[in-house]
Amino acid sequence: MATLALAHALAAAAHGFRVIPLSRAKLPAVRSPHHHDPDPLPCRGACGRIGHGVHDATADPEAVRALFAAAPWATGYGIACGCAPYHLIGVDLDLKNGTDGAAALARLAREHAFAIPRTVTVLTPGGGRHLWLCGPPRLSVPNSAGRLAPGIDIRGVGGYLVGPGSSTTHGGYRLAPGSPAWSPAPVPPVLLRLLRPPRPAPPRPYQPGSPPSEQHAAALVRFVRDSREGQRNVRLFWAACRAYETGAGAELAPALVEAALHTGLPAREARATVASAARSAARRLRSPGACSPGERSGWG
Template structure:
């Protein structure tokens, strides 16, 4: 590796460790802004739904961590990394990224569009961390409330405005890409991510699923107790089994947060618990669809 490349990789690790120290989960990125580590399941057929439960690196944003030793291990496995990504939607900041793109044709103005939304919906963006992108755009960092999952979107809020939420990531300041370097707007680096205004948060989140008449808080209590009783070697297996049963009986979404809390209380990391529940949801959905196809 050339001296310049080594220096870039060293700086990327230093920036990532600094971000992790401030509670921001990070992963190494290549110069194309994609996760630097390839999936360990890339040669498997059929493709795996694993999101890190196997314990090997290469699961993209699901590898993101604030643990310094784990950050160093990820970068050691990807010495070609020139930048780092910051996972959105994760505790403690529950980061939301407002990505204001630059349209070189001049047909759209993302900054003006955001200002129009602010006037229309009566909110003001507070001072917050802001990152300049190599193209001239900017990323505004906001924090969301716990328990609210903001979905990723591109242009849904307004033309030229992309949203990075749960399951997404932002390129961290100091990262070097094929198109240039991401830099903090002067004066914003020492600011914490500002709370997302409630009116804007309302625009970013999908409407709540209507509560079904049979959604009763007591439903699933036995499944929660089953997860709580898990020993160290059983935590993931018990959680997956319980989540599958909940989704099969139609109240998986309603029980997901409670199952997550139960799993976390046994020592399972929050992101791993949510990934396991998501896998159970996908599996039971495929089974249901397959069953309908056979019956038809």
């Protein structure tokens, strides 16, 4: 099974798609090198080892073989989204629990007057389908679940799609009859605008060094608590920076971490993000400009 998955992954890599091996549970098959660390910090592969999920994704055939050699139990492969040359956007149309993602997308197309292009379409074991679309190079589309409409999940930067030819616990993934094999169509401009969430409105302006009011502190916590998937680390980092810059970081940190946990961010990751914000805020106070909302990109 691993040999078959590797063959399919190499075929995808030959067309420029970056791939990783997946287990039967559709999770990255190579174990994290940090799983024994008592309190691991988020790592995207800077340590030089493999085992960082989608951050291991590669189109180099030798590197692909090395990844699969490290996970001989792999039964499938994932294709990283948001990467050059395709800047892939995956539209996951579910058919379960009373939702019909394909029908929901068709309604959106009618309401917003765009055509759903003929593109790579992968059938999933549960009766749903994945549409592959090319995104623009300098525009990041975040991952989301049900934000566009019930039954429609989006895989963007930091996400991955299960590739055709993969075998999972619930069945196999295969190209739909008549689907182009490796040529995703460009995302319709109107749909792209719908996929891009509005920029979050930050809390009211702050004065560095001045203690925050109760209203401002509550706004920072609410700013984190209202985070969606794909924004959680960015918002937590931004709010923690603001708190530490006003001298209230130690006081507000527990509430910010609790708000992040409410969004589904893992506890270790939330604490590591707040600690990173504390260090960055200290640098900013010494040298203005060192801490900015774009310094971290969201893992969650």
